[in-house]
Amino acid sequence: MNSFGRLFRVHIFGESHGECAGILIDGCPPGLPLTVEDFMPDIERRKGGTQKGTTPRQEEDVPIFKSGIFNGKATGAPITILFENKNTRSSDYEKQRSVPRPGHADFVAHKKFRGFEDYRGSGHFSGRLTVGLVAAGVIAKKLLPDATITSKILEIGGETDLEKGLQKAIDAKDSIGGIIECTVSGLPIGLGEPFFDSAESLISHIVFAIPAVRGIEFGTGFPAARMFGSQHNDPIEDTNGNTKTNHAGGIVGGLTNGNELVFRIAIKPTSSTPKEQQSLNWDTGQVESFSVKGRHDLCIALRVPVILEAVTAIVVADLMMIEKLRR
Numbered sequence: 103m104n105s106f107g108r109l110f111r112v113h114i115f116g117e118s119h120g121e122c123a124g125i126l127i128d129g130c131p132p133g134l135p136l137t138v139e140d141f142m143p144d145i146e147r148r149k150g151g152t153q154k155g156t157t158p159r160q161e162e163d164v165p166i167f168k169s170g171i172f173n174g175k176a177t178g179a180p181i182t183i184l185f186e187n188k189n190t191r192s193s194d195y196e197k198q199r200s201v202p203r204p205g206h207a208d209f210v211a212h213k214k215f216r217g218f219e220d221y222r223g224s225g226h227f228s229g230r231l232t233v234g235l236v237a238a239g240v241i242a243k244k245l246l247p248d249a250t251i252t253s254k255i256l257e258i259g260g261e262t263d264l265e266k267g268l269q270k271a272i273d274a275k276d277s278i279g280g281i282i283e284c285t286v287s288g289l290p291i292g293l294g295e296p297f298f299d300s301a302e303s304l305i306s307h308i309v310f311a312i313p314a315v316r317g318i319e320f321g322t323g324f325p326a327a328r329m330f331g332s333q334h335n336d337p338i339e340d341t342n343g344n345t346k347t348n349h350a351g352g353i354v355g356g357l358t359n360g361n362e363l364v365f366r367i368a369i370k371p372t373s374s375t376p377k378e379q380q381s382l383n384w385d386t387g388q389v390e391s392f393s394v395k396g397r398h399d400l401c402i403a404l405r406v407p408v409i410l411e412a413v414t415a416i417v418v419a420d421l422m423m424i425e426k427l428r429r
Contacts, residue, residue, distance in 0.1 A: 106307070106308055106311070106416070107129070107416065107417075107420045108420055108423075108424060109129045109420055109423040109424055109427075110127070110128075110129040110130070110242065110245070110416065110419045110420040110423055111127070111128040111129050111420075112125055112126065112127050112128075112234075112235070112238045112416060113125070113126040113128070114231055114234050114235065114311075115231075115234075116185075116187075116226070116230075116231055116234070117220045117222070117223070117225045117226050117228070117230075117231075118187070118220075118222060118223030118224050118225060118226075118228035118230040118231070119187060119220070119222035119223040119225070120187060120220060120222075120225075121186070121187065122166075122184045122185055122186050122187055123184075123185050123187065123230055123231045123233055123234055124182065124183055124184040124185060124234050125182075125183050125234030125235065125237050125238050126180055126181065126182050126183075127170070127180065127181040127183075127238050127241055128180045128181075129420075129423065130170065130176045130178070130181055130241055130245075131176065131178065131245075132175070132176055132177055132178030133175055133176065134175065134176040134241070134244060134245070135174060135175055135244075136167075136171050136174065136175065136176055136181075136241065136244075137174050138164060138165055138167075140240055140244070141165045141236075141237055141240050142164075144236050144239065144240050144408050144411075144412065145163045145165070145233065145236060145237070147236075147407070147408040148163075148232065148233060148236050148405055148408050148409060149163065149405075162186070162188065163185050163233055164185075165183045165184070165185060165237055166183065166184040166185070166186070167181070167182070167183060168182040168183070168184055169181060169182040170182060176241075181241070183234065183237045185233045185234065185237075187230070198392065198394065198395070199221060200383050200384055200385040200386075201381050201382070201383050201384075201390065201392050202381060202382065202384070203373050203374060203379075203381065203394060204373065204379055204380075204381050205370070205373030206224065206227075206373040206374065207224060207227040208221065208224075209382075211225070211227060212384075227313065228313070229312075229313045229314070229399075229402065229405075232312060232313070232409045235311075235312075235409055235412050235413055235416070236408055236409055236412045237412075238412060238416055239408075239409075239411060239412020239413065239414075239415045239416060240412070242412070242415035242416045242418070242419035243411075243412075243415045245419045245422070246288075246415060246418055246419055246422065248288045249286055249287065249288040249289055249415075249418060250286070250287045250288055251284065251285075251286050251411045251414050251415055251418070252284070252285055252411065253282055253283065253284040253285075253406075253407035253408070253410045253411045253414075254282065254283055254407060255280055255281070255282050255403060255404070255406075255407060256280075256281045256282065256283050256366065257280055257281040258278060258279075258280040258401055258403060258404075259271060259278040259279065259280070259401075264280075267280070267401075268400070268401055268404075271371075271400050271401060272400065274377070275376055275377060276371070276375050276376070276377045277371040277372035277373075277374070277375040277377075277399070277400055277401065277402075278371050278400065278401050279314075279316075279368065279369045279370045279371045279401070279402075279403060280368075280369050280401060280403030280404075280406075281366055281367070281368055281369070281403075282366065282367050282369060282403060282406055282407055282410055283364065283365070283366045284363075284364075284365055284366070284367070284407075284410050284411065284414055285362055285363065285364050286352070286362065286363040286414060286418065287362050287363075289352070289358045289360065289363055289418065290358065290360065290425075291343050291357070291358060291359055291360040292357050292358065292425065293357065293358040293418070293421040293422065293425055294353070294356045294357045294358060294421060295356065295357075295424075296355065296356050296357075297356065299356075300353070300355075300356025300357070301353045301356055301357060301358050301363075301417075301421065302320050302351075302353050302356065302365070303356065304417045304420075304421070305318075305365065305413075305414060305417050306318050308413040308414075308416060308417055309367055309410070309413060309414075311413065312367075312406065312409055312410070312413065313402075314369050314370050314372065314402050314403075314406075315367050315368070315369060315370075316368045316369070316370045317367065317368035318365060318366070318367050318368075319365060319366050320350070320351035320352075320353060320363075320364065320365040321348060321349050321350045321351025321352070321353075321364055321365070322334065322349040322350075322351070323351075323365075323366065326349060329349075333349075334349045335349070336348060336349055336350055336354075336361075342360055343359050343360035343361065344360065344361065345359070345361055348361050348362060348364060351363060351364040351365055352364060367406075367410065369402060369403040369406055371401075372399050372400065372401070372402045374394045374399075375394060376393055376394060376395075377393070378391055378392070378393045379391070379392065379393070379394075380392070
């Protein structure tokens with residue numbers, strides 16, 4: 103449900119317009135230095151309102167440590183971190199309560215939770231909760247001194263010129279999606295388990311917890327379906343497992359092979375678009391035209407790279423801990 107991981111385990115909680123959003127991290131070893139300053143660079147990268155195309159909603163997002171950290175060090179107990187919601191405008195959602203947004207969780211959440219869901223700002227389904235994932239990622243990265251995890255936007259709206267792609271959405275007064283690539287270097291050979299806990303299975307699992315993700319591919323990805331085996335195979339060059347090419351994206355048989363781990367994700371256009379749309383009004387039973395009001399991201403992909411790094415770090419840290427048990 104709201105938990106992920108085996109030894110390095112995270113539990114996400116909160117709502118977009120509730121009192122706070124947060125994360126509980128279990129499995130952090132004692133003695134790891136952790137201060138507010140450690141979290142702020144990645145927290146700042148995730149924020150909206152600091153670049154064109156993101157929501158004007160800005161929260162301070164200073165992490166509040168409620169457990170598991172004492173005198174600037176992890177105690178070994180579960181770490182609870184809260185992020186207060188102070189800049190909310192819930193009235194924007196009262197006005198559109200009866201008209202669920204196409205492409206959003208409004209309708210299915212209403213059905214699943216029988217009308218008891220917190221619908222303000224999308225409630226528990228909001229990208230707001232990813233602030234907790236970023237916080238967990240900060241801790242996970244500190245547990246991976248030999249690994250380097252980086253993400254970058256490759257395309258916005260099909261354009262490699264990101265400014266041009268963003269301008270397309272601005273001109274159309276609509277939202278737009280993008281493609282993001284993540285690379286991980288410095289991984290050992292053998293992380294992951296065959297079949298259900300393969301490295302790419304676990305990464306894919308947590309990646310789809312990021313709202314708006316619609317696809318993932320590793321290495322060459324879908325173009326591999328159009329290649330011969332002799333083209334796609336990565337020739338092994340030495341006893342360290344280094345390969346001449348990296349079509350596999352650093353994972354073979356569900357296990358990391360020592361090469362750079364490479365994967366890409368597709369981010370859909372934000373469903374809360376100012377463009378006029380049609381949807382069911384469940385009070386009247388009629389389909390009607392409406393336009394989403396409020397503060398929303400024009401291109402949510404702009405804020406995803408740091409979140410993608412965080413969730414990848416969570417998986418890698420967990421796999422590293424599992425691997426140590428074998429030794």
